[in-house]
Amino acid sequence: MYEMLLYLDGGNMINFKINGKDVVAQKGETILQVARKEGIYIPTMCYLEKTTPIGSCRLCVVEVEGYDAPILSCQSKPTDGIEVQTDSDELFKHRKNIMELYNVNHPLECGVCDKSGACDLQNKTLEFGLSCQSFTAKEQNRPKKDWGRIQYDESLCILCEKCVSTCNEAVGDDAIELHFGGYSSSIVPKGSETLDCTYCGECISVCPVGALISKDFKYTANAWELQKIPASCSHCSAGCEISYEVKHTSTEDQTQKIYRVTNDYEENTVCGAGRFGFDFGNSETKGDFSEAVEKLRNAKSIVFNSNITNEEAKILSEVSKKTGAKLVNREALNFQNFLKAFAVNAGESLYNGTLEDVADSNQVVVIGTKISTDNPAVRYALTQAFKRNRAFISYLHPVYDSLLQNTIRQFINYEVGTEEGVVALLVDTILENSELDLDIGYLSGETNVGEEELEQIAKISKRATKKTLVVGADLIAHPKAENIAKFLGLVQRTALWKVLIVPPETNSLGVAEICELSDEAVSPSVGYNMKADFVISALGGDFSVPALNQQEGTFVNLNREVVKTHVAVPFEGRNLNELANKVLGSDVENTIDYTKELFGTHFDDLEIFHLETEITSPKAEVSEVEDLPTFDGTLIYLSNPHLQFSPFTEKAISSEAPLLGSEQFAVAGKLSDGDEVEFEILGEKFRRKFQIDRNLRGVIALNPIFDMGLSAYSLSSNYRFQKAKIEKVK
Amino acid sequence: MKELEIRGSQNYVPVEIEDYPTSGWDKFTQVVKRTLKGELFVGLWVVFREMVKFDIHTLQYPEEVLPVSPRYRAVHKLLLLLESGSERCIGCGLCEKICIADCIRMDTKVDENSRKEVTEYSINLGRCIFCGYCAEVCPELAIVHGPRYENVSEQRAHFALKDDMLTPIDMLKAQKEYPGFGALSPNADELVKKTPLAY
Ligand code: SF4
Ligand code: SF4
Ligand code: SF4
Ligand code: SF4
Ligand code: SF4
Ligand code: FES
Numbered sequence: 068m069y070e071m072l073l074y075l076d077g078g079n080m081i082n083f084k085i086n087g088k089d090v091v092a093q094k095g096e097t098i099l100q101v102a103r104k105e106g107i108y109i110p111t112m113c114y115l116e117k118t119t120p121i122g123s124c125r126l127c128v129v130e131v132e133g134y135d136a137p138i139l140s141c142q143s144k145p146t147d148g149i150e151v152q153t154d155s156d157e158l159f160k161h162r163k164n165i166m167e168l169y170n171v172n173h174p175l176e177c178g179v180c181d182k183s184g185a186c187d188l189q190n191k192t193l194e195f196g197l198s199c200q201s202f203t204a205k206e207q208n209r210p211k212k213d214w215g216r217i218q219y220d221e222s223l224c225i226l227c228e229k230c231v232s233t234c235n236e237a238v239g240d241d242a243i244e245l246h247f248g249g250y251s252s253s254i255v256p257k258g259s260e261t262l263d264c265t266y267c268g269e270c271i272s273v274c275p276v277g278a279l280i281s282k283d284f285k286y287t288a289n290a291w292e293l294q295k296i297p298a299s300c301s302h303c304s305a306g307c308e309i310s311y312e313v314k315h316t317s318t319e320d321q322t323q324k325i326y327r328v329t330n331d332y333e334e335n336t337v338c339g340a341g342r343f344g345f346d347f348g349n350s351e352t353k354g355d356f357s358e359a360v361e362k363l364r365n366a367k368s369i370v371f372n373s374n375i376t377n378e379e380a381k382i383l384s385e386v387s388k389k390t391g392a393k394l395v396n397r398e399a400l401n402f403q404n405f406l407k408a409f410a411v412n413a414g415e416s417l418y419n420g421t422l423e424d425v426a427d428s429n430q431v432v433v434i435g436t437k438i439s440t441d442n443p444a445v446r447y448a449l450t451q452a453f454k455r456n457r458a459f460i461s462y463l464h465p466v467y468d469s470l471l472q473n474t475i476r477q478f479i480n481y482e483v484g485t486e487e488g489v490v491a492l493l494v495d496t497i498l499e500n501s502e503l504d505l506d507i508g509y510l511s512g513e514t515n516v517g518e519e520e521l522e523q524i525a526k527i528s529k530r531a532t533k534k535t536l537v538v539g540a541d542l543i544a545h546p547k548a549e550n551i552a553k554f555l556g557l558v559q560r561t562a563l564w565k566v567l568i569v570p571p572e573t574n575s576l577g578v579a580e581i582c583e584l585s586d587e588a589v590s591p592s593v594g595y596n597m598k599a600d601f602v603i604s605a606l607g608g609d610f611s612v613p614a615l616n617q618q619e620g621t622f623v624n625l626n627r628e629v630v631k632t633h634v635a636v637p638f639e640g641r642n643l644n645e646l647a648n649k650v651l652g653s654d655v656e657n658t659i660d661y662t663k664e665l666f667g668t669h670f671d672d673l674e675i676f677h678l679e680t681e682i683t684s685p686k687a688e689v690s691e692v693e694d695l696p697t698f699d700g701t702l703i704y705l706s707n708p709h710l711q712f713s714p715f716t717e718k719a720i721s722s723e724a725p726l727l728g729s730e731q732f733a734v735a736g737k738l739s740d741g742d743e744v745e746f747e748i749l750g751e752k753f754r755r756k757f758q759i760d761r762n763l764r765g766v767i768a769l770n771p772i773f774d775m776g777l778s779a780y781s782l783s784s785n786y787r788f789q790k791a792k793i794e795k796v797k
Numbered sequence: 798m799k800e801l802e803i804r805g806s807q808n809y810v811p812v813e814i815e816d817y818p819t820s821g822w823d824k825f826t827q828v829v830k831r832t833l834k835g836e837l838f839v840g841l842w843v844v845f846r847e848m849v850k851f852d853i854h855t856l857q858y859p860e861e862v863l864p865v866s867p868r869y870r871a872v873h874k875l876l877l878l879l880e881s882g883s884e885r886c887i888g889c890g891l892c893e894k895i896c897i898a899d900c901i902r903m904d905t906k907v908d909e910n911s912r913k914e915v916t917e918y919s920i921n922l923g924r925c926i927f928c929g930y931c932a933e934v935c936p937e938l939a940i941v942h943g944p945r946y947e948n949v950s951e952q953r954a955h956f957a958l959k960d961d962m963l964t965p966i967d968m969l970k971a972q973k974e975y976p977g978f979g980a981l982s983p984n985a986d987e988l989v990k991k992t993p994l995a996y
Contacts, residue, residue: 178889178936179913199990211911286905286913289890318902318917 084150098140098151099127109153110162110194112169112187113227114141115273116333117451118236121228126162126191129153137161163195169225170197172206180223182277184290188225204250214262216282216343217271221253224278230254230270237336239450239474240264254278265470265709267443268342272332283343284327288314293326299622299630300328300341301374301615302712304570305422305444306624307337311345311616311635323636325616338443339710344719345635347605348617352640354603354610359641360649362601362609368393368588371595372780373402373572374713376620377629378661380574380581382647383595389651392593393585396578398571398784400586401544403579408549409568412556414685417678419559420535420567421626426451428565430531432524434463434493435486436539437706439470442569442625445537449474459527463489463516464541465788466704466769469762477523483767483788484696485514487547487554491692494554496521497528497536498561505692513695534564540571544786553689560685570625571783577623580678581665595643598777603643606714606777613638614715619659619670627678629666698790701736702767703748705787711773713780724774726755726793729763736793743796748789751778754796768793810854859947867977870927871946873920874975875962876939882969885939888915892931892940900924901931918959922948932979941975 081092085107092101097120102109112124120141128137132150137158145151152158169188177183209221228245231254235241242264246255256262271279293312300307309328316324325345330337363369369383369392387394410416425431425448439446452458453474461477462468481489488510495503511518528534536558542551559566570576578584592599594608602608605615617638621629644658655661659670666673703726710720726744733739742757753770763769767788772779818824847853856863865871876885888905900921908914932941940962948955964972974980982988 178887178891183889200992203993286888286907288905289894291894292890315902317904318919 081145081147083145083148086151086153092145096144098129098138098143098145101145102140102151102153107153109140110191111141112165112191112225112275113229115229115233117336118229118232119454121232123226123228124165126165128158128161130155130158159195163197166191166195166197167200167202170200171202171204172222173225174222176223179286180277181280181285182223182274182290186277187275207251209253212261213282214256216266216268216339217262218280218282218285219254220278220280223276224254225276226252226254227275229273229275230279233269233273233332233336234264236454237447237451238265238267238269239446239453240267240470241473243270265439265443266339266343267337268339269332269336272330272337272342281327281343288312288326295329296633296635298616298632298635299624300337301573301622301632302340302344302716303442303444304573304575304625305442306573306622306628306630307341307444308335308630309337309341313635325635336444336447338447340443340712340716340720344710344712344716345616346719347614347715348636349605349611349614349638349640351607351611353608356610356641356646359601359603359610360646362591362593363603363646364390364650366390366392366591366593366601368395368585368592368599369595370395370588370592370597370599372396372597373399373570373575373578374596374615374715374780375574375578376615376618376622376632376658377574377577377581377665378620378658379595379618379643380578381661381665382643382658384582386647386650387583393589394582395586395588395592396582396584396784397586398544398780399575399578399582400584401548401784402570402575403584405543405548405552405568406579408552409556409559409566410681410683411686411688412553413559413566414556414683415559415680416683417627417680418538418566418568419680420537420565422448422567423626424533424535424565425449425537425567427456428452428531428533428535429456429458430524430527430534431458431460431537432463432493432497432535433460433475433537434490434539435541435543435545436537436569437464437466437468437704438462438537438539438569439468440707440709440711441539441571443709445567445569445625446471446474449537456533459531461524463493465765466706466767467764470709477520479516479520480765482513482515482695483698483702486542486545487551488514488692488695489516490542490551490554491689492516492521493524494557496525497534497564498557499529499563501557502687503689510692510695513697528563536564536566538566538568540569540783541787543568543571544784546786550690550692556685557687557689567625572780574622576625576627576678577621577629580623594777596777597780602777603646604777606718608777611640612642613640618642619657621662621666621670621673623678627680628675629673629678630675631670631673698788700790701793703746703770703789703791704767705748705772705782705785705789706769707771707773708769711771713773714776717773724755724771725758726753726768726770727758727760727763728768729765730759730761731764732766732768733757733759735766738793738795744793745796746791746793748791749782749785751775751782757793865944865946867975869944869946870929870932870942870978871944872922872942872948872957873931873962874941874943874964875918875959876941876972876975877964877966877969879969879972879974882966884915884963885937886915886918886935887937887939888913889936891934891936895930895934896925897928897930898924898926915959918962920957920962921954922957923950923953923955929978932977935979938975938980941980942978 079094090101090105109127111127113121122142127141129140130137130152212219234243243254244257246253271281292314295310298311300309309330311325312327313323313325316322328342328345460475462475463479465483492510495501558564594602596604603610605612616635619633621631624630662670738757740759744757745754772782818827878885893901902919904917905913905915
């Protein structure tokens with residue numbers, strides 16, 4: 068009945084008509100996409116821009132002159148010269164019928180439903196003027212399902228399958244599916260009794276009705292009462308665009324409170340830390356202002372991390388210039404040095420890849436990062452690359468990541484510590500006619516990377532048209548980072564590959580661009596959200612300052628874009644700018660007055676823009692890869708679980724922090740599931756529960772650091788594989 | 798003279814008033830008469846007489862209050878379901894949204910039975926303009942305007958809280974179905990379109 072219009076190749080533009088209006092489609096665009104671009108309304112219920120058309124609602128039907136049956140505009144691509152009609156009595160009746168069917172036995176509970184006021188079913192029922200119901204079906208018992216952070220209410224579900232396709236095509240968890248059963252169809256967790264996923268909450272976000280909701284949010288506020296505060300998520304370097312939705316705390320308490328986080332789900336996908344980890348505002352106002360000013364003025368070094376806005380980083384620079392204090396941020400310094408070395412051979416001061424490049428690629432190589440938890444946005448881009456373009460994704464890491472099992476086509480397991488050799492081999496592989504002088508036999512042996520595996524990458528690379536190399540934190544904090552970066556620079560220079568170096572912390576790139584950094588702290592030191600002699604922090608410490616959801620400012624995200632964030636919840640105390648004013652003897656009213664100094668535009672007028680990259684003449688200098696180190700004994704990888712990044716996410720979301728190891732690891736270490744263990748890494752003592760993770764392989768255990776308070780930041784600036792002696796606590 | 802229609806239970810007595818003079822001469826004679834007649838003393842006498850008689854016709858407020866029409870919009874009440882005694886308010890927030898003076902606020906949460914529970918409901922009576930929109934919009938006939946029109950407070954902003962407005966459970970029997978503003982019209986049944994049921 069519904070016919071697909073075949074796309075006939077006739078150049079890149081297709082001219083046709085919608086409702087008599089001349090329109091042009093790009094190659095590959097659907098009728099619906101063209102109509103939306105032209106501002107012509109076609110109702111839809113199951114359409115999602117970021118996934119392939121689902122085609123379950125049939126509301127998007129349009130008539131095409133010369134065709135008997137109407138077609139689905141969300142799936143059909145136009146051909147030259149067709150005349151499309153988006154509205155007619157016939158179509159209206161058809162659509163109204165569909166809406167009537169959607170309403171059969173739909174509970175009349177808009178009064179309490181969380182979706183009310185923003186519900187597609189409600190809106191379209193009104194739009195089509197449905198005032199009565201002429202169909203019936205026997206009602207059945209459809210109890211609500213408890214899925215951890217999520218609640219699924221089957222009776223409200225209209226089976227549009229947006230959640231399924233988002234989870235599968237945009238997120239990559241593939242955790243839910245449609246259970247067929249005619250009138251009793253429903254959404255069920257895939258292959259298990261209850262939902263076990265990364266809890267990104269994206270399914271909640273795309274659900275057009277109140278069938279999937281966040282349990283924490285349930286029944287606490289109505290859609291129309293919440294004020295949306297545009298912001299950038301502050302948990303990782305993707306800096307995803309989100310809205311904090313705020314309202315007064317209660318009838319008694321006027322203070323604004325964040326009730327939930329929403330995103331533009333048509334285009335973007337945010338992770339669970341962004342969606343659920345919003346309650347990290349600082350409510351303390353500890354410390355004496357003049358004491359803090361004195362400490363800052365007399366500090367010999369200022370220790371800070373990259374969970375900071377550009378403006379704050381600028382303020383710290385100004386203070387350091389005035390007082391001569393050294394700015395200490397090891398993680399950003401590593402990143403700065405990495406970029407510097409990268410630029411030598413790349414001929415550009417910055418890497419050139421973006422998330423979009425990853426999503427559009429048909430070959431991606433990921434190296435030196437547990438990307439699914441280090442930067443979920445990159446993982447979502449990988450998912451899209453695989454789903455849309457069938458991209459060939461190679462994942463090079465010492466630890467297998469089961470979250471990527473549906474996405475990657477090749478897992479290359481290299482030896483811990485041999486990253487320099489792996490990168491050399493990889494670069495040699497993907498550069499056609501590379502002139503690198505490598506001892507391939509030795510490197511291959513030491514790194515454990517097989518030549519056939521590399522050959523496969525090379526083979527695909529010959530065919531692939533869009534290729535991206537994703538580089539992560541393990542390489543940036545590596546002892547041989549400089550040479551690694553130089554090798555990588557060669558890749559960008561070829562212009563055949565894009566390179567995306569994922570900044571390890573939220574604003575590492577911004578800090579690296581703004582600050583002059585050094586390595587070791589000397590006393591007296593002041594820490595800004597870091598351990599030091601005097602701690603200025605949004606997480607306890609000696610003097611309280613606002614957290615990132617209580618501040619205005621900008622970040623530089625991994626796409627090299629300057630993005631803005633706004634105040635969602637109030638802070639009663641003083642901030643860094645006020646402290647700095649006293650030290651600098653200046654009178655800058657707001658932190659965001661520094662935006663103009665940084666980017667030449669006032670904060671309020673700032674549009675999202677890209678950092679400029681400086682072009683230099685590229686060199687081709689790499690040092691010889693010397694003897695690769697070997698790591699024996701018990702190895703631990705510093706890696707946070709999904710939903711967690713830092714002490715801030717820990718404050719907002721409670722989750723356990725076990726030491727995760729494979730069965731093999733348990734046997735080797737004579738440990739069993741649930742054992743209490745103790746170990747020391749980089750001077751930090753850990754005491755954790757050991758847990759066997761059946762998805763893990765090999766003999767490297769995963770140790771989270773997000774729950775280590777401010778020490779988490781110093782831990783994360785080190786090479787992430789560490790030796791440790793694990794002892795059972797009796 | 799026009800007949801006054803007397804409603805309510807009060808015992809009103811119409812006062813007789815002479816017709817007004819129209820011609821110039823009549824007006825003149827009226828002035829002269831009034832000047833010489835000493836009518837002032839008549840008035841004073843009447844006041845004195847009524848004072849000692851104690852036969853008073855004004856309303857004895859606050860012991861006595863005028864009965865108000867059911868459509869009068871005074872201080873709100875929150876009603877209970879007559880059958881079960883549960884609260885009618887489901888916490889839909891429509892009253893809060895429609896309130897033109899923005900003076901309603903409520904707190905809701907999930908209760909143990911996974912239902913929406915209204916934990917607090919307040920109206921700032923100092924801001925309320927008693928427009929009746931809240932009662933009109935309420936889908937549950939939960940919020941209504943009661944007949945109590947007296948407000949005493951030390952400051953302009955004063956609040957009626959949920960406990961003040963909610964029918965106490967032991968008074969459930971005495972709770973009257975509300976015929977006033979926002980209530981169902983007498984022909985509501987005829988207006989409803991029926992949906993077929995499968996069983
Ligand atoms: S899903 Fe929409 S239509 Fe259904 S009860 Fe909720 S708000 Fe109403
Ligand atoms: S929360 Fe995310 S991962 Fe889990 S089912 Fe929903 S979309 Fe999938
Ligand atoms: S749960 Fe929501 S998104 Fe998923 S099929 Fe049902 S209505 Fe659609
Ligand atoms: S009567 Fe009018 S002003 Fe008063 S609470 Fe109701 S809607 Fe608001
Ligand atoms: S409109 Fe009625 S049911 Fe809804 S919140 Fe107000 S009082 Fe409660
Ligand atoms: S939008 Fe085309 S079928 Fe739903």
